[in-house]
Amino acid sequence: MNTFVYIDHFKGNALPASWEALGVAKTLGTVAAVIFGSGMEALAKTAFEYGADEVLLADDVSLADYRAEAFASTLSAAAASRTPDLLLFPTTTRGRELAAMAAIDLKTGVMVDVIALEAKDGKITVTRPIYAGKLLTKETCSSKPQIITLRGRAFPKPAQQAGKSGTLTKVAAVTGDFPTKVEGYAESGGGVSLTDASVIVSGGRGVSNNPALTPPGGLDEKQAEIWKAQQGFALVKDLASALNAAVGASRAAVDAGYVPYTHQVGQTGKVVSPDLYIACGISGAIQHLAGMRTSKLIVAINKDAEAPIFKLARYGVVGDMFQVVPALTAAFKKRLGK
């Protein structure tokens, strides 16, 4: 099978799920990594090291910023002339959008956010979660090329082999009168990205519930609650930094203004699948579970023994997070030599 793997990147930094997709493609046959951008030599080199047999490179100033219309047209033109059997994308914002558009151009469909796949006689059957992971479906596509986006962290990242190389093929950027113009970026605050994180520590509404705290004078009720929540969230962040983890949150914590939406885990937030997920003061509503149920090891700290989160957790502490979380941070620091 001949596969195109779209390497999603921002300013030359590839999103890790791109390499996972490359690893999957390698198990199916020959792989051309598709790289669009401006000044992409280093990324092309890395793609060879992750196993690409060939790199299809459109290196052009007109592609310096991602624009769906220009990228999709360039991709569809390359796919139309080379007729790969399969187009693989990481399920990232750009990957999903390009897959959607390429499917229209190439008159085919997309199997999106796939967590497992098998190929037989050139035909792929995928498995993917639907209804927020409450069900799994197997899907096939009756037209060619087959287009698939792979959920991040659902497949192993291949080993990087320094110095490995392959065929570099230049592809012309489709330039045209595209209707969109990129004016600039507002980058987010950094830290470990939730969807790529192997460890996540999350806080819920419970972070504001420490009766022992007295907020400074002069705050109204809402401000006092947020102040309390920030003290609670600081404990969650301390534990996260001791574990080099990303910080997550429930929707209740986001809606109450304790943390920005970018931290929300769940059906209307991010879907994550870390090796370790520690939930602090989160009840485990079905919409929250939808975003983290596939985590390898789940640990819950909640003062209510009946909280539904304990049904999914391997280890639990029934207790006050204001006592348990800082103690856990100290215990890990000691063990991890920090």
Add this chain to the structure above:
Amino acid sequence: MKIVVCVKQVPDSAAKVVVENGKVTWGDAPLVINPWDEYAVEAALQQKEAHGGTVTAITMGGESAKDALKHALAMGADDAILISDPALSNLDTQATAQVLSAAIQKIGGVELAFFGRQAIDGDAGLVPAQTARLLDWPALTLASTIKVEGDSVRVERAIEEGRQVVTAKLPAVFSLVKDFGEPRYPSFMGIRKASRAVIPAWSLAELSISAPAAVIAWTEITNPPSREVKCDIVTGGSPEEIAEALADKILAEKVL
């Protein structure tokens, strides 16, 4: 300004969805407007409030899907259209996009078309970009702010790295992220208006298209393997003792 918002009816997010005898069921949980589409309705209404015009809600589905349209009407949409045809069942996203783009073209003169970012049943998140591609309009998906000025628009789009600021010419397709702002609740007057609304139904004949063919097939739907976890509740004489024991157990799992 002519504004369209595409809404879909889905089982409530709290529904216990399971497969029984090969069929997806959700007990007596209600069917509701897709939660993401409420953001789309909100965005459509805000544009109407800023620039005048009309908001038309459309859905493709069975007769019951009118309830999702009624929710949009109750929030403040001016009118609604149901697209319903026996040939339109089990469509995949590209086929759905073909129908919706045909409907948007038939309405004619549309400048803004709003979509939810993702339908919470199929969890695809493809229809907005696919409809845009078919219409040959810019796809301004995952927008958190939208500013229309004359025939152009400026949006901030949520990307993994933060936000991308994009300008484009209208007409355009939009989908929204949660940062856009919470959707309004239906008003009492709105609910009364919606309950009396007569919603026209368009068949494929009205759209002058033949039934688009699905290429993606769901060959088997299953309940996920139940996570046979028994929670080990860690206890101890003090928070410190509990934390020490818990840290040891987590480290023994070799996930760090």
